[in-house]
Amino acid sequence: MKKNISVIAMTAMASILASAASAETVRWARSGDSLTLDPHAQNEGPTHNVSHQLYDPLVYRNLDLELTPGLATEWGVTDDPNIWEFKIREGVTFHEGQSLTADDVAFSLNRARHDNSDMKGLLSSVVDVRAVDDYTVHVETDGPNPLLPNNLTNMFIMSREWAESNDVETPQDYAGGEETHAVRNANGTGAFRLVSREPDVRTVMERNDDYWGADIYPMEVSEIIFTPIQSQATQVAAILSGEIDFLMEPPVQDVERLSQAEGIKVETGPENRTIFLGMHQGKDDLEYSDAEGNPFSHREVREAMMLAIDADTIQRVVMRGFSDPTGAMLPPFVNGWTEEMHERPEVDTERARELLAEAGYPDGFDITLHCPNDRYVNDEAICQAVTGMLGQIGITVTLDSRTRSLHFADLQNGELEFYMLGWGVPPLDSDYVFNFLYHTNTGDRGSWNFTGFSNERVDELTVGISQETDLEQRDEMIAEIWEIVNEDITYLPIHNQVLAWAMRDDIEFPVQSENTPMFKYMEFTD
Amino acid sequence: MIAYSLRRLIQALFVMLAVALISFTLFQFVGDPINNMLGQEATTADRDALRDRLGLNDPIPIQFLRFVGNAVQGEFGISYRSNRPVSDLILERLPATLELAFVSAVFAVTLGISMGVYTALRRDGWASRVIMTVSLIGVSLPTFLIGILLIYLFAVELGWLPPFGRGDTVDLGAWTTGFLTTSGLRSLILPAITLGLFQLTLIMRLVRAEMLEVLRTDYIRFARARGLPNRAVNFGHALKNTLVPVITITGLQLGSIIAFAIITETVFQWPGVGLLFINAVRFVDVPVMSAYLVFIGLVFVTINLLVDLLYYAVDPRMRIGSPVGR
Numbered sequence: 001m002k003k004n005i006s007v008i009a010m011t012a013m014a015s016i017l018a019s020a021a022s023a024e025t026v027r028w029a030r031s032g033d034s035l036t037l038d039p040h041a042q043n044e045g046p047t048h049n050v051s052h053q054l055y056d057p058l059v060y061r062n063l064d065l066e067l068t069p070g071l072a073t074e075w076g077v078t079d080d081p082n083i084w085e086f087k088i089r090e091g092v093t094f095h096e097g098q099s100l101t102a103d104d105v106a107f108s109l110n111r112a113r114h115d116n117s118d119m120k121g122l123l124s125s126v127v128d129v130r131a132v133d134d135y136t137v138h139v140e141t142d143g144p145n146p147l148l149p150n151n152l153t154n155m156f157i158m159s160r161e162w163a164e165s166n167d168v169e170t171p172q173d174y175a176g177g178e179e180t181h182a183v184r185n186a187n188g189t190g191a192f193r194l195v196s197r198e199p200d201v202r203t204v205m206e207r208n209d210d211y212w213g214a215d216i217y218p219m220e221v222s223e224i225i226f227t228p229i230q231s232q233a234t235q236v237a238a239i240l241s242g243e244i245d246f247l248m249e250p251p252v253q254d255v256e257r258l259s260q261a262e263g264i265k266v267e268t269g270p271e272n273r274t275i276f277l278g279m280h281q282g283k284d285d286l287e288y289s290d291a292e293g294n295p296f297s298h299r300e301v302r303e304a305m306m307l308a309i310d311a312d313t314i315q316r317v318v319m320r321g322f323s324d325p326t327g328a329m330l331p332p333f334v335n336g337w338t339e340e341m342h343e344r345p346e347v348d349t350e351r352a353r354e355l356l357a358e359a360g361y362p363d364g365f366d367i368t369l370h371c372p373n374d375r376y377v378n379d380e381a382i383c384q385a386v387t388g389m390l391g392q393i394g395i396t397v398t399l400d401s402r403t404r405s406l407h408f409a410d411l412q413n414g415e416l417e418f419y420m421l422g423w424g425v426p427p428l429d430s431d432y433v434f435n436f437l438y439h440t441n442t443g444d445r446g447s448w449n450f451t452g453f454s455n456e457r458v459d460e461l462t463v464g465i466s467q468e469t470d471l472e473q474r475d476e477m478i479a480e481i482w483e484i485v486n487e488d489i490t491y492l493p494i495h496n497q498v499l500a501w502a503m504r505d506d507i508e509f510p511v512q513s514e515n516t517p518m519f520k521y522m523e524f525t526d
Numbered sequence: 527m528i529a530y531s532l533r534r535l536i537q538a539l540f541v542m543l544a545v546a547l548i549s550f551t552l553f554q555f556v557g558d559p560i561n562n563m564l565g566q567e568a569t570t571a572d573r574d575a576l577r578d579r580l581g582l583n584d585p586i587p588i589q590f591l592r593f594v595g596n597a598v599q600g601e602f603g604i605s606y607r608s609n610r611p612v613s614d615l616i617l618e619r620l621p622a623t624l625e626l627a628f629v630s631a632v633f634a635v636t637l638g639i640s641m642g643v644y645t646a647l648r649r650d651g652w653a654s655r656v657i658m659t660v661s662l663i664g665v666s667l668p669t670f671l672i673g674i675l676l677i678y679l680f681a682v683e684l685g686w687l688p689p690f691g692r693g694d695t696v697d698l699g700a701w702t703t704g705f706l707t708t709s710g711l712r713s714l715i716l717p718a719i720t721l722g723l724f725q726l727t728l729i730m731r732l733v734r735a736e737m738l739e740v741l742r743t744d745y746i747r748f749a750r751a752r753g754l755p756n757r758a759v760n761f762g763h764a765l766k767n768t769l770v771p772v773i774t775i776t777g778l779q780l781g782s783i784i785a786f787a788i789i790t791e792t793v794f795q796w797p798g799v800g801l802l803f804i805n806a807v808r809f810v811d812v813p814v815m816s817a818y819l820v821f822i823g824l825v826f827v828t829i830n831l832l833v834d835l836l837y838y839a840v841d842p843r844m845r846i847g848s849p850v851g852r
Contacts, residue, residue: 035607035608036608036609172609174609178609179609179610183609198797199608200608200797200801200802200805201692201797202691227690227691227795228795229690229795230792230795230801230804230805231792231793231795233674233677233793234674234677234689234690234793234794234795237674237677237678237681237682237689237690238681238689238690240682241681241682241685241688241689242685243681243688243689243690243691374808405809405810412573
């Protein structure tokens with residue numbers, strides 16, 4: 001009997017502890033806020049981060065970046081290669097009680113294709129989306145599109161009924177300055193429901209106990225309080241003083257200190273973003289250089305610059321270890337990446353000088369390097385280091401670093417000849433890199449190719465891979481493009497950024513390489 | 527009187543117009559908002575369409591006229607970033623800034639005057655020396671550094687006060703206040719000290735200098751000779767005469783407390799208009815930036831106007847010297 005009582009007491013204790021553990025509020029901070037809660041109005045990282053808690057996509061990338069069932073349980077190409085079929089999860093309800101059907105999915109995907117939508121670019125191959133029955137959706141594309149699901153990982157599903165009764169059937173016209181019900185309210189199927197939202201100040205979300213994945217995920221967080229904090233010193237102070245529990249992207253110079261602080265740990269992992277320098281090889285004469293002709297048009301010059309840049313030193317000195325030096329123009333987990341591309345050539349200033357002489361610039365030349373100073377991690381410092389390194393082989397670099405709004409405006413106007421840029425690859429396929437950075441700049445394709453690089457074979461293959469359904473064949477085509485462009489040395493890759501998340505040390509939350517925290521995965525150790 | 531006021535008013539109008547022109551032209555050079563509004567996948571055609579819709583392709587004088595015309599009606603357009611009317615955004619953020627400015631002004635004035643009087647009366651005491659030395663820090667250290675030092679000491683090391691934000695607020699309809707909750711009041715302390723420290727030292731040094739001057743004058747000596755108690759001489763006679771310039775300076779400083787709140791608000795992530803402005807700069811949100819500058823201009827011009835008019839009412843010499851009398 002006595003034993004029984006103690007057992008009961010212990011069970012009672014355990015259940016109290018369990019409920020105490022499950023009532024965990026997480027105070028989350030990062031430097032920027034979500035721009036809007038309308039899930040289709042902005043294709044931007046911090047915006048999707050908040051939406052991922054409130055809404056669900058059909059498929060998403062889990063902590064290991066694998067494509068994982070969200071609101072779709074199965075998907076595959078039908079007998080018609082132009083049609084993808086998605087089986088929709090049954091028994092899912094929205095926060096306000098509507099049940100999810102294929103009709104809502106079709107509605108949401110079509111909403112994301114609307115002119116106002118910022119997500120439409122990811123669905124440009126789609127011609128029709130229709131609900132076949134209550135739990136089946138067909139997506140028809142204008143040609144075979146083998147990678148359609150890769151484009152859906154941030155494509156959130158809304159309730160048609162809610163959208164219609166609140167007059168938000170079309171996405172908010174973000175650029176035109178529209179304010180709709182969906183901008184500051186949300187009715188998703190996500191693991192968390194919105195409690196309150198004050199833009200730039202604070203967003204509160206509470207656990208959705210009816211979540212379809214309640215038994216699949218840990219779901220230990222009961223409340224999320226999200227506060228954007230801009231000043232880096234204040235971010236660090238806030239986590240050191242215990243006022244916040246989870247800080248995304250702490251300043252690199254403080255990571256060391258944070259990881260040594262009591263009660264705080266820092267999780268790190270590779271980020272889906274490569275930092276590199278671009279050179280305009282297509283012009284006859286450079287505006288920002290007094291050199292004879294265009295030095296960048298010589299492959300030898302580009303190779304010499306590659307040999308002069310010591311990315312390991314940049315990693316050690318500028319990035320304090322928080323970078324992954326690379327010779328490839330894409331991060332390791334992207335389809336098309338190879339160990340061989342990743343390997344950088346040995347730094348060799350002797351050889352670099354010889355190459356410059358071969359190209360007709362034995363005494364080097366002068367050039368202006370344009371850099372943003374508030375976009376990438378330590379962007380300006382990286383450029384300063386590069387300036388010194390190129391100086392070693394006789395290239396006199398003048399550094400011009402400015403705020404990102406000015407930098408990117410000039411870049412897109414095609415005015416820059418030697419510039420820094422960073423590129424992430426959300427669909428995790430080389431296709432995305434070729435399309436924007438290597439295809440001849442026609443406005444539509446190659447819209448971020450400001451190097452003047454233009455290669456017919458590359459253009460042909462780039463268009464080809466977007467429709468090739470035989471994945472083996474497709475990978476060969478990808479490899480061929482990489483061979484051509486790596487041989488050309490169109491860009492000078494420096495490193496892949498490394499992500500860091502700082503958190504209370506009883507939190508278990510590994511870094512997700514897309515920089516998307518999903519709080520349903522967060523666990524606590526006691 | 528009417529002519530004088532009118533003239534001052536017209537001058538104020540010209541100043542405002544100049545401020546509007548500056549804030550408008552300034553933003554022709556801050557970069558292209560289109561880039562931040564459209565994602566990296568946008569095509570050239572998308573960009574052009576958006577420029578057209580925002581009226582960015584019109585000639586500059588027309589853009590300026592539209593700007594002034596709307597500004598007069600309190601219309602500053604729609605924020606490029608948050609897509610809400612700029613006037614709403616500013617009104618929403620104003621309570622936070624005004625409460626912070628109010629508390630730091632009270633802090634600066636009360637402590638500044640009392641410490642100024644103290645150091646003037648006991649100029650050779652060790653406490654005065656300490657105060658004078660420490661006050662040098664207040665004058666010479668930049669605001670953001672003081673803020674970070676305070677955060678480090680009181681939030682990180684001692685853990686007494688929150689390092690950022692406004693705490694819990696109470697919504698009173700058109701006004702949200704942090705005065706009614708403990709966390710709101712605790713959150714106010716560090717930013718208010720940071721913002722007020724410079725004004726405090728300024729007022730203190732001003733009061734001290736004026737006070738020393740007044741204490742040397744004949745009427746103070748006569749008052750002492752009459753055998754008036756120290757208290758009556760120091761506070762009844764000396765301090766009263768010291769306060770005239772102090773009030774003027776304090777009034778003008780109030781404007782700069784509101785304007786300089788930008789730095790303090792950024793350091794403490796205080797959700798006021800200053801932070802709104804900094805965010806706007808980061809996103810090249812031109813309507814918010816220009817509205818903020820015009821707003822700050824208006825604050826200064828209004829305070830100056832009031833001070834001018836007060837002089838006229840208070841100081842009889844102004845009336846004699848004015849051209850109207852001739």
